[in-house]
Amino acid sequence: MAMQLARIVETVGSADELASAMAAITAELGFQYFALGHHVDIVAAGPAAMRLHNYPQRWADYYDRNALGVCDPVHRASHVTGIGFRWSQMATMIPLTPTDLKILTLGRAHGIGNGFTVPVHVPGEARGSCSFANEAGCPLPETTLPLAQLAGAFAFEASRRLWTGRSSNPGQSGPRLTDRQRDCVLWVARGKGDWEISLILGISEETVARHIKQACERYGVNKRTLLVIRTLFDGTLTFSDIFRTRYAPFRA
Template identity: 50%
Template sequence: MVIATAQHFGQAALAATTLNELNNLLHAITREMGFQYFALSHHVDMPRAPQPALRLHNYPRDWEAYYDAERFGPSDPVHRASHLTSTGFCWSMLPRLLALTNRDEDFLARSRRIGLIDGITIPAHVPGEAAGSCTFAVSWGNSPRPEWLPLLQFVGTTAFESARRLVGMRRTQADRPRLSDRQRDCLYWAAQGKSDWAIAKILGISHETAIQHLKEARGRYGVGNRTQLAIHAIFDGALSFTDALRR
C-alpha cells in the first residue's frame, strides 16, 4: 500500500500542469497518510521576497497572517532545523537539532494552540535558491506515524520539485551553458584557490591554455570573475559545494 501510494502521487505530481492541481494532490495524500495539514515553502519572508517564491499550504489562515506579520519565514525554528539535515525529522527532534531560544519556544507554543500539534518536515535544498521544505502536521488527538517517514521523504521531495517546475524555477538542460571537460577541470581547481599557473601544472597543459579555458568558461556564463563563475557552475550542477570547499 505504501509503495502504491507513493507511485500514484509521484506520477500525478509529475503530470500536474498547475500549482492548484499540485495543491489538491497534496491535500489528498496528506489525509491519506493520517495528517491534517501540509506546508510546502521556501524559507523566506514571503510577502516581501523576490518572486517566484514557493508556498502551498492548508494551515489556518489566522496562523498565516501572524506568521507573515512577524516575518517568521527565515527564522521559523522548524525551517532552521531543516538546514542542518538532509532527511526528514519529527518536530520532537528540534531540541536535538538546534538550541531553541525563548522566541522559538513561544512560536512552537503558539503553533500548538492553533492546532499544529506535531509534524514531520522534509528539507529541500537546491544550490542557488533559498532553502525550502515540505511539512506534514497533525492536530489535536493525533500523532505522526513513523512508518510513513520513507513515503513522506519521497512525497515531500517530489512535491517540491514539481512546484519548482511549475513556477519555472528548474532550468532545463537546453537552458544551461555547457562547459567542456577541460573547462570544468580548470574551474574545479580554480574553485579550490589554485592559480592559473598551478592549474596548468596539475593538468599538464600550458599556462596560456589554462587561462583560455577559464576565460571561455566565464564567457559561457557571461560573468567577469572566478567567484561568479563558481557560483553559477554550482547552481547548474557542473560543480558541487564539496568541489569548491575542499582544500
C-alpha cells in the same frame, strides 16, 4: 497510495489541482496541514519562489510578514538531513536559539503543533521541503510517516514542474562550461591563483585568466567566489571534487 502519489507528479496541471490533491492526501495520512516550497523570503522572492500550503491564514500572514522562510528552525533542520524528521527531533539536529523557540511557540499559538518535514535539495535551486503538521496536542500518525516521506518528495517534484518547468529536462538548462573552464574553476575553488593553475594544467597564465573570465561571463557574475558558489549549486562542481586528493583533468 504510492501509485496515487506518483500519478500526482504526472497529471496535475495547476497549483489549484496540486493543492486539492495535497489536501486529500494530507487527510488520508492523518494530518491536518501541509506546506511545501522553497526556503526563501517569499515576499521578496516574488512569483518565482515556490510555496503551497493550507496553514491557518493568520499564521501564514505572520510568517511572510516576518520573512520566517529564511530563518525557520524547521527549514534549518532540514538542511542537515536527507530524510524526513519529526519536529520534536529538531533539538538533536541543530542548536535551537531563543528566537527559534519563540517561533515554535508562536506557531503553536496559531494552531500548528508537531509535524513531519521531508527535506528536498536540488542543485541549482533554493533548498526546500514539504511539511505535514497537526494542531497542538494532536499526535503524529506514526504508522503513515513512511508514506509521508514519499508524499513529500512526489509533491515537491510536482510543484517544481508547475513553478519552474525544470523537471523534464533538468540538465538542459543553465550555463555550461567547457572541460578546460571547469578545470580552471575547480582549481580556483581549491584556492589556487592563475600562475599556480597554469603550472598544474600546463597552459599559460593568460589562458587560465581567459577561461575563468569566460566562465564568469557564462554565469553572469564578476567575482570568482560567486562563480565557485554557482557551480556548486548547479552540480557543475561538487564538494567531493574540491576536496578529493587525486586529480584527473575533466578533458577526455
